[in-house]
Structures are given as C-alpha cells and as structure tokens.
Amino acid sequence: MSVDTSAIEDVFNEPGCGRNDNKTAAERTMGCTRQLKPGEAGGGCAFDGAKIALQPFTDVAHLVHGPIACEGNSWDNRGSASSGSDLWRRSFTTDMNETDVIFGGEKRLYQAIGEVIGKFDPPAVFVYQTCVPAAIGDDIKAVCKAAVAKFGKPIIPVNSPGFVGSKNLGNKLAGEALLEHVIGTEEPDYTTPYDINIIGEYNLSGEFWQIKPLLDELGIRILSCISGDGKYHELACSHRAKAAMLVCSKAMINVARKMEERYGIPYFEGSFYGVQDSSNSLRTIARMLIERGAPLELGGRTEAVIMREEARVRAAIERFKPRFKGKKVLLITGGVKSWSVVAALQEAGLEIAGTSVKKSTKEDKDRIKELMGRHALMIEEAAPRDIYKMLMNSRADMMLSGGKSQFVALKAMIPWLDINQERSQAYMGYIGMVKLMEEIDKALYNPIWTQLRRPAPWDEAEVNRQTNIPHTDSHAAENSTAVRGHSSAAGFKERANASGRWVVGHISAAQATCAVQASE
Amino acid sequence: MAIVSTSEKSCTVNPLKMSQPIGGSFAFMGLRGAMPLLHGSQGCTSFGLTLFVRHFREAVPMQTTAMSEVEAVFGGQENVEQAILNIYNGAKPEIIGINSTGLTEIKGEDVERFIYLIQQKHPQLERLPLVYVSTPDFKGAFQDGWDKTVARMVEVLVHPVETGRARDPARINVLPGCHLTPGDLNELRTILEDFGLKPSFLPDLAGSLDGQIPDEFTPTTIGGIGVDEIATMGQAAWTIAIGAQMQRAAEAMYAKTGVRFRLFERLCGLVPNDEFIAFLSKISDRPVPLKYRRQRGQLADAMLDAHFYIGGRKLAIGAEPDLLFDLSSMLYDMGANIAVAVTTTASPVLQRIRTEEVLIGDLEDLEELAKTHGCNLLITHSHGRQAASRLNIPFFRAGFPMFDRLGAGHQLSVGYRGTRDLIFGLANLVIADREAKHQPTPDTWRSVDRDFKTVPSYPQ
Numbered sequence: 019m020s021v022d023t024s025a026i027e028d029v030f031n032e033p034g035c036g037r038n039d040n041k042t043a044a045e046r047t048m049g050c051t052r053q054l055k056p057g058e059a060g061g062g063c064a065f066d067g068a069k070i071a072l073q074p075f076t077d078v079a080h081l082v083h084g085p086i087a088c089e090g091n092s093w094d095n096r097g098s099a100s101s102g103s104d105l106w107r108r109s110f111t112t113d114m115n116e117t118d119v120i121f122g123g124e125k126r127l128y129q130a131i132g133e134v135i136g137k138f139d140p141p142a143v144f145v146y147q148t149c150v151p152a153a154i155g156d157d158i159k160a161v162c163k164a165a166v167a168k169f170g171k172p173i174i175p176v177n178s179p180g181f182v183g184s185k186n187l188g189n190k191l192a193g194e195a196l197l198e199h200v201i202g203t204e205e206p207d208y209t210t211p212y213d214i215n216i217i218g219e220y221n222l223s224g225e226f227w228q229i230k231p232l233l234d235e236l237g238i239r240i241l242s243c244i245s246g247d248g249k250y251h252e253l254a255c256s257h258r259a260k261a262a263m264l265v266c267s268k269a270m271i272n273v274a275r276k277m278e279e280r281y282g283i284p285y286f287e288g289s290f291y292g293v294q295d296s297s298n299s300l301r302t303i304a305r306m307l308i309e310r311g312a313p314l315e316l317g318g319r320t321e322a323v324i325m326r327e328e329a330r331v332r333a334a335i336e337r338f339k340p341r342f343k344g345k346k347v348l349l350i351t352g353g354v355k356s357w358s359v360v361a362a363l364q365e366a367g368l369e370i371a372g373t374s375v376k377k378s379t380k381e382d383k384d385r386i387k388e389l390m391g392r393h394a395l396m397i398e399e400a401a402p403r404d405i406y407k408m409l410m411n412s413r414a415d416m417m418l419s420g421g422k423s424q425f426v427a428l429k430a431m432i433p434w435l436d437i438n439q440e441r442s443q444a445y446m447g448y449i450g451m452v453k454l455m456e457e458i459d460k461a462l463y464n465p466i467w468t469q470l471r472r473p474a475p476w477d478e479a480e481v482n483r484q485t486n487i488p489h490t491d492s493h494a495a496e497n498s499t500a501v502r503g504h505s506s507a508a509g510f511k512e513r514a515n516a517s518g519r520w521v522v523g524h525i526s527a528a529q530a531t532c533a534v535q536a537s538e
Numbered sequence: 539m540a541i542v543s544t545s546e547k548s549c550t551v552n553p554l555k556m557s558q559p560i561g562g563s564f565a566f567m568g569l570r571g572a573m574p575l576l577h578g579s580q581g582c583t584s585f586g587l588t589l590f591v592r593h594f595r596e597a598v599p600m601q602t603t604a605m606s607e608v609e610a611v612f613g614g615q616e617n618v619e620q621a622i623l624n625i626y627n628g629a630k631p632e633i634i635g636i637n638s639t640g641l642t643e644i645k646g647e648d649v650e651r652f653i654y655l656i657q658q659k660h661p662q663l664e665r666l667p668l669v670y671v672s673t674p675d676f677k678g679a680f681q682d683g684w685d686k687t688v689a690r691m692v693e694v695l696v697h698p699v700e701t702g703r704a705r706d707p708a709r710i711n712v713l714p715g716c717h718l719t720p721g722d723l724n725e726l727r728t729i730l731e732d733f734g735l736k737p738s739f740l741p742d743l744a745g746s747l748d749g750q751i752p753d754e755f756t757p758t759t760i761g762g763i764g765v766d767e768i769a770t771m772g773q774a775a776w777t778i779a780i781g782a783q784m785q786r787a788a789e790a791m792y793a794k795t796g797v798r799f800r801l802f803e804r805l806c807g808l809v810p811n812d813e814f815i816a817f818l819s820k821i822s823d824r825p826v827p828l829k830y831r832r833q834r835g836q837l838a839d840a841m842l843d844a845h846f847y848i849g850g851r852k853l854a855i856g857a858e859p860d861l862l863f864d865l866s867s868m869l870y871d872m873g874a875n876i877a878v879a880v881t882t883t884a885s886p887v888l889q890r891i892r893t894e895e896v897l898i899g900d901l902e903d904l905e906e907l908a909k910t911h912g913c914n915l916l917i918t919h920s921h922g923r924q925a926a927s928r929l930n931i932p933f934f935r936a937g938f939p940m941f942d943r944l945g946a947g948h949q950l951s952v953g954y955r956g957t958r959d960l961i962f963g964l965a966n967l968v969i970a971d972r973e974a975k976h977q978p979t980p981d982t983w984r985s986v987d988r989d990f991k992t993v994p995s996y997p998q
Contacts, residue, residue, distance in 0.1 A: 054604035056617040057624030063581025085640040085675035087557035091585040094921055113550040114676050119644055130549030149579050150640040153610055180581035181607045425597040429751050
C-alpha cells in the first residue's frame with residue numbers, strides 16, 4: 019500500500035486543534051477520525067474531503083487517479099464560483115480499467131498528466147490518489163516527480179485514498195499537500211502592508227464576493243484565498259502575507275498553524291456569517307495588519323465601514339420583525355460557527371427552538387447557553403431520526419439545515435431552508451444576512467403550506483364518519499385545518515392520529531435517515 | 539451498421555460514465571424494504587447517495603461496509619458482518635442487496651462465502667435475503683451494474699417452477715432497463731392493466747422513487763416489489779424485457795422457471811410501440827382499447843407537427859447504450875441526422891445505431907465531435923450542460939443524472955403518449971432556440987460562401 023502514514027499522524031497531532039488539545043495523550047494516539055461503523059456509517063471519505071478542499075482552486079487541473087466511481091459519480095456537485103478560469107469545472111480522471119489494476123496504473127497516470135497539460139496548459143496539475151491505485155501500490159508521488167521533470171510544471175500529489183479515513187481527514191491531507199508542495203514556491207510581484215490570506219473559505223455560490231468589496235474599499239488585498247476562487251500562482255506566493263484569517267478551522271487549521279510556524283504569519287479564527295462576526299472579523303484583520311506595520315489610520319477607516327454597514331443591516335432587518343414574531347426556527351448546522359447567525363436571527367425576532375451540537379466544542383456549547391438560555395435544546399447526534407424528534411418536540415415553524423436533511427422537514431410539511439454548502443443563495447456578510455431573512459420570510463409564508471396540510475376531502479370525510487362528527491361545511495374545515503396545521507408540527511401528529519393514519523411527517527423522517535448519511 | 543470504437547485517451551475528461559456498483563444499488567432500490575449496501579470505503583456509498591438524492595430529490599437508502607486501510611489489507615468479512623447486523627437491527631429491512639466495489643474486488647473477497655458464514659453464525663439472519671453481486675468499479679458502467687444485479691435477483695429470489703405447471707395467463711413479468719424512469723414504469727403499468735394483465739416489475743422503481751410522501755416510517759426503500767412477489771414470478775405467462783441489457787435477466791428467468799420472454803429493445807417511437815401494443819393484444823387476447831388507438835393518432839400527429847423542427851437536425855447524443863439506442867432510433871425515425879453518438883460501455887445494440895460511428899468515450903469526445911460535425915442539438919445527462927453552452931446549441935437532458943432540473947423521475951419516453959410528449963419537448967426546445975438565437979437579420983442573407991450557397995438563418 020502506498021499511503022503516507024507520517025502525514026496522517028502529523029494531522030492527527032495537530033496542536034492548533036482545540037479538540038485535540040482537550041484530549042489525553044492516549045486519546046490523541048487514537049487519531050481524530052471517527053471510528054467508522056459498517057452499516058451505520060455516513061459521510062464522505064478522505065478523497066472526497068481532499069477534493070472538496072482543493073477543487074475551488076480554479077485554474078489548476080484536478081486529476082483523479084482511480085476507477086470511474088471516484089470521479090465519475092461525484093464530479094460537478096459543488097458550486098464554487100470563479101472570477102476567471104473555468105478549468106476547475108472540468109473533470110479529469112484516469113478511469114482505471116481492469117488492465118490497469120493488474121499491471122499497475124502508473125503509466126496511464128503519467129500519460130494522463132501529459133494529455134491534460136497538452137490540451138489545457140494549466141499552471142499546475144493536482145493529482146488525487148484513491149483507494150484502488152493506493153491498494154495496488156501505484157506511487158503517485160514518483161509519477162508526479164517524473165512528470166515534473168518531463169513537463170516542467172508543478173504536478174502536486176494529493177495522497178488521500180478514501181479508506182484512510184473521513185472527509186475531514188481528507189481536508190487536512192489536502193492542506194498538507196499544499197504546505198509540502200506549493201506554498202512558498204514562488205514570489206509575488208510586489209507586496210503591500212495590507213496583504214492577507216483567507217484560509218478555509220470556498221466561495222460557494224460566490225458568497226465571498228459579498229465581503230470582498232468591503233476589503234477592496236479598505237485597501238486590503240487578498241494575497242491568496244485558500245481555496246475559494248483561488249489561483250495557483252497566488253497560492254504559491256501566499257507565504258508573503260502579513261496576516262491570515264482562518265474561516266473553517268475544521269478543514270484547514272493545519273495550514274494556518276504551519277504557515278504561522280514557518281513564515282511567521284499570525285492568524286485568527288473568524289467568520290463572515292452574521293453581523294457581529296463580520297464586524298469582528300474586519301476589525302481583527304485591520305488590527306493584525308496594523309500590528310504588522312500597516313498605517314494606524316486603517317483602524318479608523320475600518321470602524322467607519324463597520325458602522326455604516328451595521329446601520330444598513332439594522333434598518334433592513336426592521337421590516338421582518340413583525341412577520342417573524344413568535345416564529346420558532348430549528349437550526350441544524352453541526353453547531354460550528356452558527357452563533358453569529360443565531361444572534362442575527364434573534365435580532366430579527368425569531369426564536370431559536372434548538373440546535374445540533376455534533377461538531378461543537380465546549381466553548382461553542384457555552385455560547386449556545388449564553389444566547390439561547392440554560393434550557394437550550396441541544397442535540398448531540400444529528401441522525402435524521404433525532405432531528406425529526408427535535409423538530410416535533412420543539413414545535414418549530416421552520417428548519418434551517420444542510421440539504422441532506424431537507425426531507426426530514428419537507429416531507430413533514432415544515433418549511434425548510436438550505437444553509438449548507440449546496441445552497442444556491444449566498445448569506446455572507448452584511449448583505450447576506452438580509453438575504454437570509456428574505457429567504458426565511460419567503461419560506462415561512464409560502465401559501466403551499468396551508469394547502470398541503472389539508473387532507474384530501476375524502477380522507478376528511480372518512481375521519482368524520484369514523485368519529486361521528488357531523489359533516490362540517492368545507493370552508494370551516496379548511497379553516498380549522500389551516501389553523502391546526504400552522505400552529506405546529508405536533509399539531510399534525512394529532513391530526514394524523516385522529517384520522518388513524520400517519521398522513522405526514524413521521525414517516526419521512528426515517529426515510530430521510532438514509533439520505534442524510536452522506537452528510538458532513 | 540455503426541462502427542464501434544473506444545477512446546484511446548489515458549485521461550477521461552468530463553466523464554459520461556458512472557460506476558457499476560451504484561447501478562447495482564439502484565436496482566436494489568426498486569425492491570420493497572430494501573437496503574442497498576456497497577462493500578467498499580464509505581466514499582463509494584456517499585458519492586452514489588448524493589447522486590441519487592440530487593437526481594430524484596428524495597431520501598435514498600444506501601449503506602456502506604466502511605472499509606478502512608486495515609481491512610483493505612486483511613479482508614472485510616467482519617465489516618460485512620457488522621454492516622449486515624447493524625442494518626438488520628436498525629433498519630429492519632426485508633432484503634439487503636450487496637454490491638462489491640473496486641477496493642474489495644482487487645482483494646478478491648469471497649463475499650458469497652462471508653454471507654454463508656455470517657448466516658451460520660447468526661441464525662436470526664437465516665430468513666433475511668442477502669443478495670450479493672460482484673460489480674467492480676474498474677469494469678463496465680452503471681448499466682452493467684443494473685443488469686447484473688437484476689439477473690442475480692432472478693437467480694436468487696425467484697422460486698423455480700417445474701415445466702408443464704399451470705401458469706396464470708394474466709400475470710406478466712416486466713424486466714425494465716435502468717434507462718426507464720419511475721414515470722415510464724407507471725405508464726407501462728397502466729398500459730398492461732388496460733389489457734387486463736397483472737404486471738410484476740422487477741425492479742419497481744415506480745413504487746419507491748416516484749415522489750410519494752409515504753404513509754409508513756421506514757429507513758429502507760418505501761415501496762417497490764416485495765421479495766414474496768418476486769418469489770412467485772415463475773407463475774407468470776410471459777416475461778417482457780425492455781432494453782437489450784435485460785436479456786441476461788430474462789434468460790435467467792426462463793432458465794429457472796421456463797417463463798417465455800419477449801425482449802423489446804426500445805419502447806420509444808411509433809413502430810416499437812405498435813409492436814408492443816400488438817403483442818399485448820395477442821397475449822391478453824383482447825382488442826386494443828380505444829384509448830390507445832387515440833393515443834396512436836396523437837403520436838402520429840405529433841410526428842407530423844414536429845418533423846419540421848427535428849428533421850434534418852444534426853444531433854450529438856451521449857448516453858448509456860440502451861438509452862442511446864432508444865432515443866437515437868426514435869430521432870432517426872423523425873428524420874434527424876445522428877451525427878455523433880458516444881456511450882459508456884459495450885453492448886450488442888451499439889452496432890445497430892443509425893450512425894456511422896459509436897464511440898465509447900466521455901463528454902469531451904462528445905463535445906469535440908459535435909463541434910467538428912457542426913451539430914445543432916445536444917442530448918445527454920446534466921453534466922453535458924457546460925459543453926452545450928460552449929457549443930452554443932440547444933441542450934436536451936436525458937438519462938441519469940439530471941440534477942439541475944426538476945421532475946427527472948417523471949420524464950416519459952415509453953408508449954405512444956410518452957413518445958408524443960418527448961417529441962414535443964424536443965421540438966419546442968428547437969423552436970425556442972431559433973427564436974432566441976437565430977432570428978434573421980439583414981446580414982444573415984447578405985453573406986454567401988464561395989459556392990454561392992446562402993448561409994441559412996439558423997444552422998441546419
């Protein structure tokens with residue numbers, strides 16, 4: 019087998035990881051990948067994670083070495099927007115066949131690299147290792163080395179066969195590949211005191227562009243965004259940044275920490291979701307740049323921008339308040355970095371019925387209690403069955419979650435909004451928060467809910483016959499249904515019971531069990 | 539006779555093909571109370587699951603044996619055992635369908651033996667059907683996974699019938715290829731029932747993935763054909779197989795139960811449906827209902843109306859073999875010129891596609907050939923949208939996956955009605971494209987080429 023075990027151990031021992039710090043020495047040797055449970059497991063593999071982390075580099079060719087399953091089944095499923103090259107949207111794979119499996123796939127890989135360079139002339143090729151070639155011993159590192167000698171271009175091996183672990187481990191292995199082969203290999207044309215790196219931001223639905231104009235306005239230059247709308251040359255020069263903001267620490271903490279260690283680039287963990295976090299992040303970026311030599315006036319200009327933007331958001335949110343009054347939202351986000359969003363939702367008058375805390379640290383949980391009260395509903399295991407239970411018990415009017423758990427809510431006729439990576443709306447920064455409110459409003463007040471919650475007229479008649487209730491006129495029936503349906507999900511349950519059938523909901527939660535398995 | 543060739547490239551660019559194991563899992567999804575299980579690392583399942591959810595926009599059951607590095611070396615018997623037990627205890631399935639992947643195939647795992655040992659060890663599993671199918675990722679394509687898996691279902695789940703035993707003359711087995719949608723199966727069911735026939739579909743995706751809000755809580759498939767019904771398929775009078783891929787399963791059925799079969803290689807178009815309806819009329823001994831006489835007339839009329847738009851179109855089509863054969867034949871019948879045909883895997887129907895060459899290749903091949911041939915209509919699955927936009931030609935989505943439009947499960951191509959709707963859909967696309975992009979201007983008539991041929995206002 020050709021798996022880089024030292025890189026994996028290195029990732030497991032990440033000292034920058036808050037969770038890792040809280041572990042005993044014995045626990046740490048176990049690694050940080052969850053024990054996989056056959057028949058109960060969900061989620062992607064390490065290859066999936068590596069590809070997700072790096073695919074947003076838009077001008078490089080991403081070549082997957084493996085049989086058709088790895089790339090053929092998975093390509094083209096994430097919308098990370100590009101301001102230039104569209105090469106990242108093309109899919110490249112060696113599509114190994116039986117002969118390659120028997121005689122080894124190295125030759126095919128080498129030829130494939132040549133073909134990609136010949137046709138598309140990218141600044142670099144990223145080569146992803148998958149299970150089958152790893153298991154038969156294809157040495158992608160050696161092939162990449164030979165290809166570099168032949169083609170005179172950076173060819174980066176990303177050693178991430180699926181069987182080494184989870185998607186999250188794959189994210190980090192991708193980071194290791196960047197640290198080992200790319201970062202620091204080129205020099206920027208010029209530098210400024212305002213150069214920053216953004217790490218762990220993927221520009222999904224182009225949402226980072228909601229923030230970029232503010233940075234532009236302040237004269238802050240993104241030397242490299244790793245990896246959203248990223249370009250190879252910027253990445254290779256990223257070691258010259260003055261400071262870095264780490265957006266997703268789960269995926270890329272190793273990159274931020276090692277860049278600090280190697281190149282002295284300080285980093286902070288921040289978020290652009292929600293008003294408060296956006297302001298704090300801008301403020302921190304300015305402060306760090308000033309500490310590293312940027313003129314002091316940057317601080318004042320930043321405060322002015324923050325004040326202006328916050329006032330605009332507050333004014334925009336005002337109109338939602340009466341419509342959100344008394345409405346409860348259930349948040350299934352994994353529990354990371356949602357606090358700023360929670361604060362904004364609360365400011366608009368929404369009540370948070372509960373949240374999942376699967377990926378939350380102890381501090382995260384403390385913040386939940388702080389924001390949502392001591393009795394905040396928290397759920398550890400976000401299996402669909404549990405989400406469903408929470409949805410019903412909390413009598414939520416709406417659920418916000420990732421796409422894979424949508425059926426838990428939708429099939430129970432409860433409004434739902436995608437706030438995870440597959441969403442098509444962008445919710446970042448100040449504008450994004452207003453957009454989020456708009457979407458919540460649209461979902462909550464869509465007229466379909468009252469129609470869908472009505473049973474078919476013949477079912478209603480059936481209930482009336484069974485329970486000997488005199489047949490009411492249809493208008494009254496409609497009203498009562500609407501009221502009951504609207505009040506809460508639990509209202510449904512009663513109605514469903516009364517008619518002797520599980521008309522909605524209950525059912526589909528479990529059905530969704532399966533779909534959600536591929537979540538985070 | 540088309541020449542069938544294979545792309546010589548080392549690097550597949552923009553794959554048309556998807557893997558065998560998920561084609562197998564897809565077949566298991568047409569069984570009631572089923573849990574498809576992929577024996578491989580968890581990414582294999584996760585990718586397939588995401589693909590199905592994006593296509594159908596439904597919850598989809600699929601599980602993994604979650605192979606890690608250690609088991610990949612030392613063998614995955616324990617993973618198979620744990621997976622089966624966990625699914626048995628958690629999901630209470632009526633059947634578990636297991637497909638291998640590339641990772642477990644290179645190890646040469648004897649999963650049939652594993653299953654035997656696991657059932658010996660856990661007597662509670664003895665009555666739970668466990669169907670295993672070998673489907674390495676590095677061979678074949680999605681369609682092959684489906685056809686192998688359905689054939690295996692017949693071999694394992696159908697009870698043998700002695701020859702000469704009385705059969706139920708109204709009972710019909712239908713073995714649909716994976717190119718048919720749940721909507722197609724519902725259409726076929728209606729047609730068969732209108733002839734007084736009682737069809738059993740194996741697999742029956744219409745029961746599980748046609749967008750219902752189910753009445754019962756279930757972590758497995760929500761509908762489809764039950765194991766009990768499959769067991770009795772040997773009592774049917776006929777087996778109807780649809781798509782050449784189903785020959786293997788139909789033969790398996792015949793070998794095991796002696797049920798005669800008739801293979802319909804395609805059910806899109808006037809002539810194939812005439813044959814189909816005539817066959818149903820014969821085996822049911824009933825006249826063709828008025829409804830189908832009217833529908834036939836409507837299809838004929840649709841063909842008349844649409845031939846102005848489809849006739850002469852230069853078509854590039856990329857699809858799995860049976861869908862490619864199905865659609866390209868119908869469009870050829872409508873006067874289209876099948877200029878480019880690309881597919882994923884070998885099949886006996888490829889030679890009979892009405893074009894010069896069929897290439898086993900990828901979407902890059904399709905795009906380049908379409909460009910060379912000056913095609914002005916592209917048909918393939920959703921991944922082809924980028925190629926269509928670069929080529930700036932109208933794009934019709936057909937096949938799996940279709941993740942960027944709604945209603946994939948209800949798209950129709952079978953029967954007179956299905957063909958009629960499909961033809962209208964295609965023709966309307968052409969009309970819309972002409973209106974949007976090819977309005978005549980003073981300049982379109984001004985330029986003439988060297989041979990004094992006028993440049994038409996829109997490409998022919």
